[in-house]
Amino acid sequence: MIYLNGEFMPIEQARIPVLDRGFIFGDGVYEVIPVYSRHPFRLAEHLRRLQSSLDSIKLANPHNDATWTRLIGRLIELNEPEDQSLYMHVTRGPAKRDHAFPKDVTPTVFLMSNPLTTPPRQQVNEGVCAITAVDNRWLRCDIKAIALLPNVLLRQEAVEAGCVEAVLLREGFMTEGAASNIFVVCNDVLLAPPKNHLMLPGITYDVVLELAQAAGIRHEVREISEAELRGAQEVWLTSSTREVLAITLLDDAPVGNGKPGPMFSRMYALYQDYKNRVMRSG
């Protein structure tokens, strides 16, 4: 079951007009929220980021947080899996094709749920392979825009190389992954790039930094050079659907000793524990 513009329905029945600006221009924003045991994880933070993306594209939020929460809760109920990946999508709506904003247009609101498939045990235990690629995206990567063609092409490049992610480099510095944030460990210090217009402010990124702070793990938020990335003891990727994963092979070279490192194992355990605690408390 999905939600489209006021109605819940089976996805096969969902229709949108071909002139929707999401379809024509990629003029819209989205969110992906992990749902564990039917509880949306960090919902308030996802709704805050949605608001920020909407503000950035000058699109009025079609709902307040209470309405979003009600719609999301109902969609979770209507779908079977206990763990779901909830997709939220707002476009500027259907209008005659013209780049400038149309007047009196109703935004399109679409929500869908897919089963949440977190990484298999083997990926957690052994780590995953990534390539590096030039970050050729625009300068507003902080907006969670539905226009994802560069990310699609970059991720595809990784897949064609037999890898799961592309780690992006812009002018000698690491920004993020094609659909994830990236952390590195250098000299036993966890490093995260600063939130700015060059990366998406990840919800999982925030959780990892909070957990590092609470556990007394040495960490710094600062720019990470390509040399630091390539010489790192550990490299991790984080996202709502992949949680925290170690990258153990980067451009065919082992990261550290080629196995997930001790700081990763610690963070993975902290993350699972935090998730279970939050879910138990509802």
Ligand code: PDD
């Ligand atoms: N993507 N950076 C980019 C470019 C992303 O697309 C994502 C997530 C992240 C991680 O953000 P978060 O921790 O809030 O999931 C960083 C989602 C999962 C997607 O597009 O499917």
